[in-house]
Amino acid sequence: xxxxxxxxxALEKSGxxxxxxxxxxxxVATLQTVEAAFGTTRLPDGAGIDVSALGKLDTAxxxxxxxxxxxxxxxxxxxxxxxxxxxxxxxxxHAAADPCEPPPPRPHGFVDMLERIGRGTVAVFxxxxxxxxxLGETMxxxxxxxxxxxxxxxxxxxxxxxxxxxxxxxxxxxxxxFVGMVVAYIGATTLRDFDLEIFTVELIGYSMLREFGxxxxxxxxAGRTNSSFTAQIGTMKMRQEIDAMQxxxxxxxxxxxxxxxxxxxVMTPILSFVATLAGIAGGIMVGWTSLDINPGLFIERMRxxxxxxxxxxxxxxxxxxxxVVALIACRQGLLTGGSVQSLGHRTTTSVVQAIFAIIVxxxxxxxxxxxxxx
Amino acid sequence: xxxxxxxxxxxxxVAYGSSVILEHLNLDIPKGEVIGVIGPSGCGKSVxxxxxxxxxxxxxxVVEVFGxxxxxLAPDDRTAAERRWGIMFQDGALFSNxxxxxxxxxxxxxxxxxxxxxxxxxxxxxxxxxxxxxxxxDKYPSDLSGGMRKRAALARALALDPELLFLDxxxxxxxxxxxxxxxxxxxxxxxxxxxxxxxxTHDVDTLHATCDRIVVLxxxxxxxxxxxxxxxxVDHPWIQxxxxxxxxxxxxxxxxxxx
Numbered sequence: 001x002x003x004x005x006x007x008x009x010a011l012e013k014s015g016x017x018x019x020x021x022x023x024x025x026x027x028v029a030t031l032q033t034v035e036a037a038f039g040t041t042r043l044p045d046g047a048g049i050d051v052s053a054l055g056k057l058d059t060a061x062x063x064x065x066x067x068x069x070x071x072x073x074x075x076x077x078x079x080x081x082x083x084x085x086x087x088x089x090x091x092x093x094h095a096a097a098d099p100c101e102p103p104p105p106r107p108h109g110f111v112d113m114l115e116r117i118g119r120g121t122v123a124v125f126x127x128x129x130x131x132x133x134x135l136g137e138t139m140x141x142x143x144x145x146x147x148x149x150x151x152x153x154x155x156x157x158x159x160x161x162x163x164x165x166x167x168x169x170x171x172x173x174x175x176x177x178f179v180g181m182v183v184a185y186i187g188a189t190t191l192r193d194f195d196l197e198i199f200t201v202e203l204i205g206y207s208m209l210r211e212f213g214x215x216x217x218x219x220x221x222a223g224r225t226n227s228s229f230t231a232q233i234g235t236m237k238m239r240q241e242i243d244a245m246q247x248x249x250x251x252x253x254x255x256x257x258x259x260x261x262x263x264x265x266v267m268t269p270i271l272s273f274v275a276t277l278a279g280i281a282g283g284i285m286v287g288w289t290s291l292d293i294n295p296g297l298f299i300e301r302m303r304x305x306x307x308x309x310x311x312x313x314x315x316x317x318x319x320x321x322x323x324v325v326a327l328i329a330c331r332q333g334l335l336t337g338g339s340v341q342s343l344g345h346r347t348t349t350s351v352v353q354a355i356f357a358i359i360v361x362x363x364x365x366x367x368x369x370x371x372x373x374x
Numbered sequence: 375x376x377x378x379x380x381x382x383x384x385x386x387x388v389a390y391g392s393s394v395i396l397e398h399l400n401l402d403i404p405k406g407e408v409i410g411v412i413g414p415s416g417c418g419k420s421v422x423x424x425x426x427x428x429x430x431x432x433x434x435x436v437v438e439v440f441g442x443x444x445x446x447l448a449p450d451d452r453t454a455a456e457r458r459w460g461i462m463f464q465d466g467a468l469f470s471n472x473x474x475x476x477x478x479x480x481x482x483x484x485x486x487x488x489x490x491x492x493x494x495x496x497x498x499x500x501x502x503x504x505x506x507x508x509x510x511x512d513k514y515p516s517d518l519s520g521g522m523r524k525r526a527a528l529a530r531a532l533a534l535d536p537e538l539l540f541l542d543x544x545x546x547x548x549x550x551x552x553x554x555x556x557x558x559x560x561x562x563x564x565x566x567x568x569x570x571x572x573x574x575t576h577d578v579d580t581l582h583a584t585c586d587r588i589v590v591l592x593x594x595x596x597x598x599x600x601x602x603x604x605x606x607x608v609d610h611p612w613i614q615x616x617x618x619x620x621x622x623x624x625x626x627x628x629x630x631x632x633x
Contacts (some may be wrong), residue, residue, distance in 0.1 A: 028496075028535050032487040037510035058567065063499050088566050096502040097495075236393075338516030339470035 004030045006053050009038060011047075018047040019080060027063025038064055041071035052081025062089040067099055123200045131353075134331045138261055141253045156259040164225040164260075165267030172226070172271050173278040176208070176216050180282025183207055188291050197291050201298055203363050204283030205306035213276030214314045215362055217268060218321035221353035225327040229260060230350040232344045233333025242334070252334065261326040268322030269315055276314060317365050321358055328354045377468055378441060380405045380570045381426060385619045386435035388418070388425050395421045397594040399435070408564055408571040410581045413591030414515050414612060419574045420464065422591065423540055425463060426572070428452075439538070459538040460531030463548070466523040468515040474501060474526045475511035481533040497533070505559055506527040521552045528556075532563065539564075541573045557583035578621055590616075 007024035020043060023032070043049075049065070069075040075094060078085055145152050187203040233256060236242050242252050280302075287293035293301075332350035336343050379401035388396040395418040403409050424430040427438055428444045435632040436443065442455055468477050478497040483489065488496070502510050504525045515523055524544060531539060544560065545553035550565050561584045564571050573585065581588055581602065590607055591614055598608045606617050 022388040028482070028486050028488070032491075035489060035492055059497055059499070059503065059532070060535060063496055064492075067495075085566060085568065091568050092503070093499060094560070097499045098502075098508075212617075339514060342516075 001308060005310045006030060007034050007055075007061070009034060009041070011041065011043075018044050019050050020047060021050040022065075024055075025055040026064070027056050028060035031060055031064060035064065038068065043066060043068060043074045045074075046078075047056045047072075047074065048078040048080045050080040050084040051086045054083050054086060056080075057086055057089055059085065059089060062086075062093040063097060066090055066094045069094070072095075086359055095350055099151035106142065110148075116233065118152050131331060133326065135327055137253065138257055138327060138330075139294075141251075142173055145254065145258055152262075153255065153259050156255075158264045160260050160263035161267050163219065164221070164264060165271060167253075168220065168224055168271060172220050173216050175220060176213060176275040177280040177282040177285075179212055180204060180208060180279035181286050182282075183212070183279075184283040185290075188286065196302070197262050200283065200287060200291060202299045202305055203294065204280060204287075205302045206310055208276050208279035209310040209314050209324060210304065211362070213279050213312065214317045214321065214357065215355035216279075217272045217275045217318065218325065218358040218362075221264070221271070221322070221325045222266065222358060223349055225264070226325045229326065229348050230333040231343065234336030234346050237334060238338060238343060245248045256334075257326075257330040260330055261323060263317045264326035266321035268325075271316035272318040272321075276311070280304045293363065304349065312364075313369055313374060316364065320365075324357045324361065325330040325346045325354050328357060354368060378405070379403055380440060380518055381572070382436070382438040382441075384436040386422075386425060386437060387433040388421055388430060388612045389433050392512070394594065394607050396425070396432075398593075399595045401589065401596055401599070402571065402574060404587075405539035405570050406568055407586040408561070408584050409571060410585035410588040411572065411591060412581065412588060412616065413597075416529070417505045417591045419591055420542055421433075423461075423542055423572070423574055427459070427540065434439065440633045443540065457481070457534050458516070458536055459540065459600065460534065460536035462524070462531040462542060462544060466515065468523060468526055470515050472527070473512055474506070474518070475516055477512075477515070481530065485534060497529075500529040501526070503563070504532065505555060517533040521548045523547065524556070528559075535567060537568075537570060539569050541571060541575075543575055543577075544573065545575065545577045553577065554583065556580075560584050569604060576590045578616075589591075593621045 004027065005024040007022070007030050014022055016116070016228050020041075026034075033218070046185075053371045057200050067078075068153055069077050069090075087200045176333060184200055184204055187200040188197055190195050191199050191203075233242075236256075243307065284295050285296050288295055329350050332346045332353070336346045379402040381401065383399060385395055386401075387394065397424070411422065413419050417483055419506045421430060422597060424593055425432050426439060428547065429439075431445065436618050437445070440455055442451070444452055444455060447455065459532040460510040468474070469480065472480070474576075475494070479493050482493045482496060483490075486493070498508055502508055504521060506525045507589070510518065510522060510526065515526065518526060528541075528544070531541075541560070543554050548556060557580050560571060561568060564584075571584075573580070577580065587599060589599045590605065590608075590610075592610075592612055597610055597614060598605055600608075602617065605613055608614075
């Protein structure tokens, strides 16, 4: 390909007549050199445009020429000389380039800020109400399915149990094991000052059984399972699979939401149980290696001084966390719109809401059990 | 066909794993023509397009576009060659997080040094040139109908005024009137800009309305290439069925129907 010739232009006066002489290639790749100067040029009345020395012309070049013609009220132009495509290109671009109205300026300022705060506040309430409504709908669906168990989709329930439950077990166990070690170390160093290292056992027992086992499981599930549910369902929604399902007489609530919710409600307690055991194992490990509490003594002391209630308190929270994670994931997934951005936004919202909900619900449980005096 | 062809393919072989899609394929696309590519579903029309544009590296064979072998070019030269063509994908493939105008502005911003204001105005012009209302520029692709998305994709493909335009089923899924409008548009743009258009299609009407020459793909290579009257003379069951079947006959202009 020949290298492009720099475009140029000149207004030439010869007696009465004024001619705009265009030279070089006027293409999208070369226009930057003349853009600014050409934009301020105006054609006097009756001036012609000489295109005989014009090289290549494309729609971008034609657009610039057309803009000049519009600004000078000189359309249609009087072209002088021959050019293969100038006349037809300018005509075509002119037809497509009617100036459009500028968009209304976006409001910025104090009132706008107040408005956004207001909208944000209302959005929080509507979001809570909508999530609760979704909870109700899900509960109703599950109740209906329990009455008609042959309508339950066992294959997908078991598949979700494996994917979101069994496959999450290693990470959950590892995580709580290390948290157990950390708690034991912190407890041991603090309690050593009072010569009460043995109370590390109670520290581990209460914290793991009652809080860490189940809360850490909930948070791992919120990050791992929740995001994958939202992304799956959101993609199905984007590709109109959900619409297809509905037209085939399948209810998304039955097919997508119920199996996930049921699987999570069943699997979260099991995961929490494993997590609790792993956390205690972490504590035992630290006790054994650096506090000289041997595992037998550790377990014996734990049985004697940590009541079984603590275990049941922890376990009672697990199905609730599982339910919350699955609910939020499914709801956000189903809310996904048509764009990639919306999918990303929904996945983020889903994880944030799930973690937030788990911590708030855990606090509510703490108040509840404290009032009960356990 | 005297001039140097804009696309030259020699002995191309494209395969996905063990399934060979195209083999021993030779093709010359002359400059400045609208070439329609037809063939039965699954015969590799879109794969050929991907092979030419370098999206799917071929197993063997030579593909030259603008007289350059893309696979041996340095990255910079390759980018330079790539900006000389525009591609419109089957589903539009617009960036869904950008508005239509921003979609059209992407190649302009990336490959030219024009001022932002001019790029903005040029994008508006391209959007209208491809037959959309200017107000569509502020919409997101997910807010558009299928036909509007195709037009927006065409606007993006035309953004840099390419010499070579690839269209993958531009009229599929459009109503006949919109499709006819699209055909006229492609033809008008092609004439005004001297484009070469590589048009993959199923639409017999589009072939009649826009194409100078038609390439028939099948049995993993080019079965025939020529104008519609020429192809009618080709003795191949699929080609005969294609042009003489009920839909092929209905689409033919009256002077050809007598033959």
